[in-house]
Amino acid sequence: MPSEKETELQEKLAINGGKPVREKPFPMRKPYGKQEINEVISxxxxxxxxxxxxxxxxKLEKxxxxxxxxxxAVASTSGTAALHIAIGALNPDPGDEIITSPVTDLGTIIGILYQNAIPxxxxxxxxxxxxxxxxxERKITKRTKAIIPVHLFGNPCDMDKIMKIARKHQLLVIEDCCQAYFTPYKGKFAGTIGDIxxxxxxxxxxxxxxDGGxxxxNNKDFAERMSFFADKGWARTGFGPRAYLFLAPNYRMNELTGAVALxxxxxxxxxxxxxxxxxDLLTEKIKDIKGICPAAVTPGAKHSYWTYPLRILDYDPIRFNKALNAEGIPCYVGYIGKPIFLCAESLWNKKTYGNSHCPFDCHRYSKKIQYKQGDCPVTEKMLPRLITIPIHENFSKKDIEDISKAIRKVAENLL
Ligand SMILES: Cc1ncc(COP(=O)(O)O)c(C=O)c1O
Incomplete structure (x- = not known):
């Protein structure tokens, strides 16, 4: 039996001098082993x-x-490259618009700008x-060419609605699955519902x-353009003068990366x-706690938890996060901090090609666009309420138990 003093220390928040729930570091992720070594040697x-x-x-592609x-499947050098290849396959005209999410990595946007399209x-x-x-649907215009939904943190977007809108307006859909491998949505994997x-x-x-991508x-024409796009637009016929069919970068994956990926x-x-x-276990353990919301899962989908997103409603999220850190739980507030268009000078300050501000100021895009605060009010309101807790496959159930205990302790004691 712990003494009264010990119990008091355990109940007191660690930021206030109490005993942290977790004193041992969480396990490190160790993704590589013998199989990778053997493939690389081979x-x-x-x-x-x-x-x-x-x-x-x-072999990897097959x-x-x-x-x-x-x-x-076309392998490449990064997720950014994989997305650029997809956009290259759609071949937008300069000034075409592509609708995407403000909560993502810049890698979703880079290919849009490089193809002179407008995010x-x-x-x-x-x-x-x-x-x-x-x-x-509100953001669709005559210039809209495609939609890039991002399956954030490993939870699929509402793809039924997105595909319905896309088909109604004849738009193409590129799914950003960088955080969502083998993630089921209504009988299909995310990544196989849209066009690419x-x-x-x-x-x-x-x-x-x-790094890799x-x-x-399933579309033969897109697939052909994808493999050319990853290889300088090169149609490798093996004889005669070289034929480069259109402007494209070199995003070829090399065999060492391919070996590890295999x-x-x-x-x-x-x-x-x-x-x-x-x-899912963490969700189960914290779902009754008032003032916070566990990871949301889209109906008909399963979550693959690239990281664990926790929404903080009734507390100051910064204090909540600090209190959790003090309890020995590594976690972060706000994910990317601001909508992506306010994080990137290529967007809000239009720092793109020399001093041209292209594609925004290109004569082929007759509109004026200025990304600014207030453009995505829900994002601005909700991002600061988000805490992400890294979890991975080398964690045990006991690790999850500790995280849940710390969350409960903070929620019950933080004023
Ligand atoms: C949602 C999302 N999109 C795109 C990317 C870009 O991937 P990469 O860093 O491999 O270029 C990432 C990776 O950080 C991502 O999380």
Whole structure:
């Protein structure tokens, strides 16, 4: 039995000098092991680290497409590249508009600007932080070409509504699945519902190669443009003068990355399952606590918990976060801090190509656009209320138990 004094110390918040719920560090993520090492050695032994000549990247694309039950996959160097490749495949005209979410990494936007298209931001659903279909519809104009929903934190967007709007207005849909591997939505995986799906293999992602990306589709024409777009627009015929079909960068994945990705692909479904088990367990343990909301899950979907999003309603989120940190729980307030268009000078200050401000000031775009505070009021209101708690597959149920205890302790004692 703990003494009265010990109990008092345990109940007192750690920021006020009490005993933290958790004193031991949480487990480090260890994504790489023997399988990755063996694949990398085999790539090196082949003496060819170039994708056209080796077999790792080719195998990766085939297996990834099989696992997603789609016809085509094109590997690349990052999630940003995967999204740029998708936009390159759609081939927008300069000044075409692409609607996306203000709560995302800049990688969602970079390809839009590089193709001289205009990013337009629809506000978010205040519970899921995913793009709000009703606001997408409000933002559609004659210039709208496509929509890029971002499945934030591993929770799918409301794809039924988004696809209905897209088909009604004849718009294309690129799904940003960088945070959502093997994430089911109504019998399909996120990434196979729209026209093209894009994934990142950056270090923090469910499937990781440090950096890397992959783009999937069932559309043959898009697939052809995707593979050219990742390879300088080069139609490799193997003889005669070279033919570069259109302007495009070099986003080719190399064989070392392909080797690691191949090994990772064998594990990723298990990784997602484990994160789902832990994330859902955390939700179960904290769902009765007043003044906070556990991770929202879109109806018909399952969450894959790239990170665990906690909404703070009745407390000061900054104080709540500090109190949780003091209890030994690593967590962060506000995710990206501001809508992405206020984080990036390429957007709010139009710092793009020299002093041109293109594509915004391009004569092909006859409108004036200025991203500013107030454009997405729900995002501005809700982002500061968000705490993200990193959880991953190397955590145990006991780790989740500690996180939940700390959340309950803070909620019960923070005034
Ligand atoms: C939602 C989202 N989109 C795009 C990206 C860009 O991916 P990468 O960092 O691999 O370029 C990321 C990664 O941070 C992301 O989380």
């Amino acid at each position: 790539a090196l032994k082949s003496q060819c680290l170039f994708r056209y000549g080796g077999n790792k990247v080719l 297996r990834f497409a099989q696992l997603y039950n789609v016809k085509y 337009v931001f629809a506000d978010i659903n205040p519970e899921t932080y995913n793009i709000d279909p009703a606001d997408i 799906g894009c994934f990142s293999m950056q270090q923090s992602k469910h499937l990781t190669t440090g 992959i783009t999937i589709t 090994a990772q692909l064998k594990k990723v479904k298990k990784i997602v399952e484990k994160r789902r088990l832990l994330g």
